[in-house]
Structure formats: C-alpha cells, structure tokens
Amino acid sequence: MVNIEPHHRKIHWKTRLVRWALLPLALIAAPAWLYVSYGTCQEEGDQIGTLCRAFRVIPFLPTLAALAILAFVAWDLAALGHEHARETGQAPTRHGLNHVRHGYRQISDAHKSHIHWALMTVLAVTLSLGAWIVWLAYTTTH
Amino acid sequence: MTGRLGALVLAAVLLAGSAAAYRWDEHYYTVRLAFGARPGGAVGALCAQLADEAPELNAIAVYRRLMKHPLDYASWSLGGDGPDETVGRMVTVQQLLHGLTGGSPEAVRAIAAAAAKNVGARARGARDPRERADAQCALGFALHLYGDSFSHVRIKNPSKMYPTGLGHFFDATTPDIPLSSRARMELWREYLATAPSLIPLGAGPAFEPVFAAAAELQRRARSGNRYAGAELMHAETEALEGSGIKAALLEHNLSERPCQAIADAAAKGLPAAPSCERAWTLYRDAVIRALDAYDADPANAGKPSRGGPKRAYFLGSPFSKGAEW
Numbered sequence: 001m002v003n004i005e006p007h008h009r010k011i012h013w014k015t016r017l018v019r020w021a022l023l024p025l026a027l028i029a030a031p032a033w034l035y036v037s038y039g040t041c042q043e044e045g046d047q048i049g050t051l052c053r054a055f056r057v058i059p060f061l062p063t064l065a066a067l068a069i070l071a072f073v074a075w076d077l078a079a080l081g082h083e084h085a086r087e088t089g090q091a092p093t094r095h096g097l098n099h100v101r102h103g104y105r106q107i108s109d110a111h112k113s114h115i116h117w118a119l120m121t122v123l124a125v126t127l128s129l130g131a132w133i134v135w136l137a138y139t140t141t142h
Numbered sequence: 143m144t145g146r147l148g149a150l151v152l153a154a155v156l157l158a159g160s161a162a163a164y165r166w167d168e169h170y171y172t173v174r175l176a177f178g179a180r181p182g183g184a185v186g187a188l189c190a191q192l193a194d195e196a197p198e199l200n201a202i203a204v205y206r207r208l209m210k211h212p213l214d215y216a217s218w219s220l221g222g223d224g225p226d227e228t229v230g231r232m233v234t235v236q237q238l239l240h241g242l243t244g245g246s247p248e249a250v251r252a253i254a255a256a257a258a259k260n261v262g263a264r265a266r267g268a269r270d271p272r273e274r275a276d277a278q279c280a281l282g283f284a285l286h287l288y289g290d291s292f293s294h295v296r297i298k299n300p301s302k303m304y305p306t307g308l309g310h311f312f313d314a315t316t317p318d319i320p321l322s323s324r325a326r327m328e329l330w331r332e333y334l335a336t337a338p339s340l341i342p343l344g345a346g347p348a349f350e351p352v353f354a355a356a357a358e359l360q361r362r363a364r365s366g367n368r369y370a371g372a373e374l375m376h377a378e379t380e381a382l383e384g385s386g387i388k389a390a391l392l393e394h395n396l397s398e399r400p401c402q403a404i405a406d407a408a409a410k411g412l413p414a415a416p417s418c419e420r421a422w423t424l425y426r427d428a429v430i431r432a433l434d435a436y437d438a439d440p441a442n443a444g445k446p447s448r449g450g451p452k453r454a455y456f457l458g459s460p461f462s463k464g465a466e467w
Binding site for chain 1 (some may be wrong): 202203205206209212215296297298299304305308309310311312313314315318365
C-alpha cells in the first residue's frame with residue numbers, strides 16, 4: 001500500500017506557496033520593472049534596446065517561478081504515480097505524463113482542489129498582468 | 143559573457159537616473175541658435191538644458207523618486223493624486239516644465255509662449271545682473287516647455303501630449319529624436335522656426351542651413367545610425383559658429399549634482415550665475431498664470447490644457463530637499 005501522506009504534504013505546501021506568494025510578488029515585480037526600465041529605456045545607446053526588451057521579462061518572473069513550482073508538483077505526482085504503478089504491478093510506462101495522470105488520480109479531492117486553485121491563480125495573475133501592461137501601453141501612446 | 147551582460151545591466155540601472163525630452167543637446171543648441179547674438183543666450187540655453195540635467199527638474203528622475211515612496215506612488219497610480227510633497231512635486235515638474243499633461247499640444251504651446259513672453263519682458267527690464275540672469279534662466283525653462291510641446295506630442299495620436307507619470311516610456315526615446323520620422327522632423331522644424339519669436343528683441347537667426355542639413359540627413363536616418371543625431375548636432379554647431387557664437391554644452395549630469403551646482407559651474411565667466419530657486423519661482427508663477435488664463439478662456443474648451451484629473455501644483459521649492467526627497 002503506497003503511503004500517500006508524504007506526497008500530500010509536498011503538494012500541499014507547494015500549491016499554497018503559489019497561491020499566497022504569487023500575487024504579492026507580482027505586485028512587487030511590476031513596479032520594479034517600471035523602476036528599472038523607466039530610466040534605462042529612455043536613454044540613448046546601442047545596447048539599450050536589447051536591454052529593454054530583456055527587461056520585459058521582469059514582471060513575469062513571479063509567474064515563471066510559480067510555473068517552476070507547479071512543475072515540481074507534477075514531478076511529485078509522477079513519483080506517486082510511478083510508486084502506485086509499481087505497487088499494483090502495472091506495466092511501467094515510458095511517459096512521465098502518464099505517471100502524473102496516475103498520481104493525480106491517487107490524491108484526495110482536497111489536494112486536487114489545491115492544484116486547481118494554484119493553476120487558476122497563475123492564470124489569473126498572468127492574464128491580469130498582461131492586460132494591465134497592454135492597457136498601460138495603449139492609453140499612454142494613443 | 144554572463145559577466146559582461148551583468149555589468150551592462152548594472153551600468154544601465156546605475157546610469158538610468160535621468161533622461162531627456164528633446165535630447166539634452168537639442169534643447170541647448172536650439173535655444174542658443176534661437177537667441178542668436180541677442181543677450182541672454184548663454185544663460186537661456188544653459189537653463190533650457192538644465193531642465194533635463196538637474197535631478198530636481200528632470201522628468202524621469204522625479205518619477206523614479208516618487209516610486210521610492212510606495213504608498214504615495216500607489217495613491218498616484220490608482221487614484222491620480224497624492225501628497226503635495228511627493229506626487230505634487232512630480233506632477234508639477236512633469237507638467238509645467240516638460241509638458242507631460244496628456245492634454246492638447248496647442249494648449250501647452252500657447253501656455254509656454256505666454257510664460258516665455260512674461261519672463262522675457264522681465265529679463266529685458268531687469269537692471270541688476272543677478273535679477274537679469276534669473277529671468278533669463280526662467281526664459282530658458284519656458285523655452286524648454288515650448289520645445290517639449292513639440293517633442294512630447296504622442297507619435298500615434300498627435301492631438302495629445304504624452305501623459306503625466308509614464309510619459310513616453312512605451313515609445314522609448316523615439317519621440318525625442320528629431321529625425322526619427324518625417325512627421326517628427328516637421329515638428330522639430332516648427333519648433334526651431336517659431337522659438338525665436340518668443341525671445342525679446344530682434345529677428346531670429348538664419349536656420350536655413352540647419353533645415354537643409356536636417357532634410358538631407360533625414361533621408362538616411364536609421365535606427366542603426368541613431369537617426370543621424372550626431373550629424374544633426376554637427377550641423378547645429380556649425381550654424382552657431384557661423385553666427386560667431388562659441389557654444390559649450392554641459393556635461394551630462396551623471397553624478398547627479400544639484401541644479402545650483404551645475405548652474406554655478408556652467409555660468410563661470412558670465413556676469414552673474416542664475417539662481418535655480420529664484421528662476422524656478424519666476425517661471426512657475428508665470429506658467430501657472432498662463433495656464434489659468436488659458437483654462438479660463440471659453441475659446442479653448444476643445445483643446446484642454448491637461449488630459450487627466452487636475453490637481454493643485456506644488457508651490458514649495460523643488461530644490462529645498464535636494465535630489466533626494
């Protein structure tokens with residue numbers, strides 16, 4: 001019998017981290033991007049354009065970090081799925097994604113809901129951030 | 143490679159304290175050319191450039207300083223208002239000196255012209271050299287606003303100025319570059335052709351050689367050659383030298399020296415150094431009067447002076463707390 005509790009704990013703290021830390025970090029990253037870019041991108045220079053394009057990633061850094069954490073959640077699910085397959089004597093699969101699916105089926109509904117909320121938080125924050133930047137760019141140039 | 147990129151990022155962040163409206167040198171050369179041999183050209187051009195050089199007056203520096211007050215910055219970003227000492231400073235400097243009003247370019251132009259005539263008359267009437275220098279410096283500020291009423295017109299919507307706060311952040315430096323497009327060159331040309339009429343006494347100098355050079359340069363201006371900015375500057379220098387004027391640009395203020403220190407250093411050899419404080423007070427009062435008169439005229443209803451919500455201007459000294467507030 002696979003002990004699911006350690007997997008539950010890992011999934012729980014990672015999804016909580018995404019849900020509670022993403023928005024505050026995004027609220028810091030957006031002004032930080034403006035602060036850094038505002039002076040630099042209105043300077044003249046050969047490398048400035050390249051630099052300013054690179055800076056555009058700054059507001060999305062928390063989103064990228066959240067996606068990395070969710071990738072680790074997928075890793076945890078895959079480990080659980082793999083363990084469960086071995087336990088039940090199922091044929092091993094080459095595709096990690098299948099293990100993720102199997103692992104996901106093993107966890108409790110409450111933990112499935114944690115994952116859904118974390119994904120929705122990432123989606124909502126990313127879309128809001130993108131929409132805000134597009135709105136800002138449009139209203140200040142048109 | 144990573145180290146080089148890191149150093150580049152660090153350098154860019156450290157140097158990103160100030161930036162221009164028209165390029166720093168463009169303000170300087172235009173005002174110097176506009177004055178021609180008339181008195182006050184050196185101080186007027188110095189102060190026209192000072193508006194971008196001095197950290198207390200630079201549009202970008204004041205916005206970045208506001209960001210160091212997170213609550214006030216949030217209040218400005220979310221509600222368009224905030225405390226006088228922080229939000230008020232930023233709004234006052236950006237709107238009154240750099241024309242970042244979000245309103246009509248014609249309005250900013252009319253207000254700048256009225257303010258320039260007011261302080262110009264004062265400069266002409268002043269007997270005391272210090273008073274004269276202060277008024278000439280205030281005229282330089284007014285000519286800076288006049289220049290920005292052209293350079294801060296939105297590229298994609300020429301009926302509006304860029305807004306207070308972010309200004310032309312999303313269009314990068316393109317609006318500041320006279321030869322970045324035909325439309326921008328026409329705006330710059332109009333600025334150059336009309337600026338001398340705001341300076342008391344005498345007719346304007348001959349800009350034709352500069353216009354001819356600009357038209358020629360515009361044909362081969364590309365982002366790769368920085369829109370022939372260096373060649374345009376060369377044409378302007380030649381025009382100045384042709385008029386017998388020895389022009390000396392300020393060094394770009396990377397050390398963030400305060401306004402008065404820059405003015406004192408640059409005014410060596412002149413009858414009197416202008417006082418940033420007194421010149422600003424003269425200018426601020428003149429431009430607010432001109433703005434109120436513009437707003438009060440019903441004929442201007444279709445061309446608002448300001449686009450967003452109107453807030454009272456900061457009447458304290460932008461220099462009292464130095465560059466850090």
